[in-house]
Amino acid sequence: MKNAEMALYSEDELDVLVSNAIRRAEILDELGSPAAQDAWHEVMVYEERLASILEPSALTGGIARVGSILAAFAAGKRDEAVRLASRFLAEPSLPHERRAAIDRILKEDQERLELRYPALATKVRLSELQQWRDEAAKQPRVFPLVA
Amino acid sequence: MRLVLHELSNVHPVLPIDYHKFGGLALQRSGHVSPVIAPIVHNGEELEGSIEWAKQNMDFMDMIDSNRVTEDGAEAVAIAYVYSKAGWVAKRRLQKGESADWLMVNNDSCLALEVSGTISGDLTSRLSEKMKQVVRCSLPVEKLAVVVRFETPSVLAASP
Numbered sequence: 001m002k003n004a005e006m007a008l009y010s011e012d013e014l015d016v017l018v019s020n021a022i023r024r025a026e027i028l029d030e031l032g033s034p035a036a037q038d039a040w041h042e043v044m045v046y047e048e049r050l051a052s053i054l055e056p057s058a059l060t061g062g063i064a065r066v067g068s069i070l071a072a073f074a075a076g077k078r079d080e081a082v083r084l085a086s087r088f089l090a091e092p093s094l095p096h097e098r099r100a101a102i103d104r105i106l107k108e109d110q111e112r113l114e115l116r117y118p119a120l121a122t123k124v125r126l127s128e129l130q131q132w133r134d135e136a137a138k139q140p141r142v143f144p145l146v147a
Numbered sequence: 148m149r150l151v152l153h154e155l156s157n158v159h160p161v162l163p164i165d166y167h168k169f170g171g172l173a174l175q176r177s178g179h180v181s182p183v184i185a186p187i188v189h190n191g192e193e194l195e196g197s198i199e200w201a202k203q204n205m206d207f208m209d210m211i212d213s214n215r216v217t218e219d220g221a222e223a224v225a226i227a228y229v230y231s232k233a234g235w236v237a238k239r240r241l242q243k244g245e246s247a248d249w250l251m252v253n254n255d256s257c258l259a260l261e262v263s264g265t266i267s268g269d270l271t272s273r274l275s276e277k278m279k280q281v282v283r284c285s286l287p288v289e290k291l292a293v294v295v296r297f298e299t300p301s302v303l304a305a306s307p
Contacts, residue, residue: 012160019161019240026243027215043242059257059286063241063250070244097285105244 006049011060014053018046018067025074037076044071048084056091062098069105078109079134148187150227152200158230159237166223171200172208173220177266177297185300187228196231198224198300221264221295222248228293228302229260246284257288267298274303282307 009017025039047068054061065088072081085102088094113129114121120129152170155162174183181202187194208216226249229235235251235258247259261281263273277292284290293304 015239016161019237020163022240022242023163030212030215059288060238060250063239063245063286066244067242070242095287097287101244101285 011053014046014050018043018050021046040071040075044068044075047071056094062095066098066101069102073109148194148196148231150196150198150224150231152223152227155223155227159226161237161239166219167200168203169216169219170223171203173216173297174200175203175205176208183300185302187302189304190306196228196302217264217266222262224295224302225262225293245286246280259284259286259288259290261292264295267296270294270296270301270303274305278305278307
């Protein structure tokens with residue numbers, strides 16, 4: 001969906017879209033479907049749109065901000081998740097509780113990476129993994145990269 | 148207290164349109180016909196609910212995951228209950244990372260609602276698990292855990 005089309009939706013309409021998209025993504029996750037990542041990407045798009053129209057200090061604005069980061073990780077878009085986290089953490093009026101939630105999500109992702117790549121983690125080389133991902137993302141490819 | 152499943156979509160537009168169907172299917176699967184009386188215990192207070200639903204075609208059960216019917220059916224009953232009890236309306240679904248299923252609103256208040264369902268078995272231990280989960284929800288809102296059983300219909304609810 002294009003940004004111009006997204007701008008047509010009100011908060012209430014986006015609430016309907018994001019609620020249905022989360023449920024669909026959860027179901028696809030449970031089924032182990034390869035379509036789950038695309039479904040989480042859709043959730044991320046709706047959450048990001050909600051974040052753009054709602055104040056960081058508002059309860060629902062904070063939920064959308066954290067939700068967009070959670071959905072980006074679930075969609076396998078780690079770079080996007082980190083970019084969103086940096087953007088939202090830079091907002092002065094973001095409540096402390098939401099900052100803590102974002103920090104917790106980033107920490108949990110780091111722990112997942114350490115579990116998945118223990119050899120790199122013990123040699124403090126996980127940052128190289130991110131550099132490799134960045135390089136690989138720039139290359140042409142036939143199949144999508146795994147998360 | 149009436150818990151009217153077939154009116155859920157009118158009251159809560161954000162709910163998936165098939166929620167009330169799953170509620171009805173979950174109850175019919177356990178041999179019930181609408182309306183069915185269900186005891187409700189909320190923070191120790193004993194209430195009585197009458198769960199009402201539009202008759203569902205049981206052929207759908209062959210096409211739908213049984214656990215999904217139980218979970219979504221439980222959410223339908225729980226949302227009907229919190230609306231009937233205190234006028235809570237579903238605002239949006241929350242992601243797993245928020246440790247609750249739904250954000251509910253009521254005038255100026257908000258509620259994080261965590262729900263679980265089971266066909267049969269002990270509800271007390273399940274409620275205890277859900278309480279532990281919803282306590283982890285860091286949102287500055289009221290919190291409520293609700294568990295629903297279908298074989299002998301009953302609802303157990305508690306706030307941390």
